[in-house]
Amino acid sequence: MSLxxxxxxxxxxxxxxxSMREKINAIYxxxxxxxxxxxxxxxxxxxxxxDIMQETFIKLxxxxxxxxxxxEKSWLFTVARNTMINHWKKNNKTNYRLITxxxxxxxxxxxxxxxxxxxxxxxxxxxxxxxxxxxxxxxEKDIVVMKYINNLSLNDIxxxxxxxxxxxxxxxxxxxxxxxxxxxxxxxx
Numbered sequence: 001m002s003l004x005x006x007x008x009x010x011x012x013x014x015x016x017x018x019s020m021r022e023k024i025n026a027i028y029x030x031x032x033x034x035x036x037x038x039x040x041x042x043x044x045x046x047x048x049x050x051d052i053m054q055e056t057f058i059k060l061x062x063x064x065x066x067x068x069x070x071x072e073k074s075w076l077f078t079v080a081r082n083t084m085i086n087h088w089k090k091n092n093k094t095n096y097r098l099i100t101x102x103x104x105x106x107x108x109x110x111x112x113x114x115x116x117x118x119x120x121x122x123x124x125x126x127x128x129x130x131x132x133x134x135x136x137x138x139x140e141k142d143i144v145v146m147k148y149i150n151n152l153s154l155n156d157i158x159x160x161x162x163x164x165x166x167x168x169x170x171x172x173x174x175x176x177x178x179x180x181x182x183x184x185x186x187x188x189x
Contacts, residue, residue: 020064027072028057035080038150042084042142052087056080074159077152081142081160132182140175147172 035056039049056079060067067075133141146152146160154172158165 031076052083055083074156078160135182143171144175
């Protein structure tokens with residue numbers, strides 16, 4: 001019968017720690033920008049968005065072994081959303097609006113197909129649409145942002161919001177119709 005030597009135990013421990021570190025780094029590299037943009041569009045403050053994102057990733061580190069493989073995105077957005085809600089409660093902020101990401105406004109001058117008038121019109125339309133999204137109620141806005149800005153699947157949104165996929169579909173349908181009417185009236189009316 002052989003005993004586990006301290007050297008073997010330390011090597012085994014290093015392998016496990018390195019594996020967890022690699023998993024955390026991979027999740028961070030994959031989702032940090034998407035998560036930050038999601039938070040920034042909601043809290044409208046770069047510092048708050050970064051703080052909430054940082055808190056979310058700290059929670060990820062603490063719970064990495066509990067997260068199912070393939071569920072990382074859903075877990076991250078759920079935790080970020082809950083952390084953001086707690087942030088609002090703590091700061092008594094009950095309303096939020098979307099803002100334009102600074103990267104969305106950059107113009108690639110090297111692009112030969114660039115048409116300044118077309119880009120200007122798109123920018124005006126985009127701002128109008130974002131203003132109309134701001135008019136949706138909190139739950140509608142949250143689902144619209146997750147689906148169409150963050151490109152989350154219906155299943156991911158259902159997991160994040162603790163609603164059934166069928167409920168998400170209904171809420172999304174209603175939000176789209178409401179948004180369509182708002183856009184038609186305000187942007188093209």
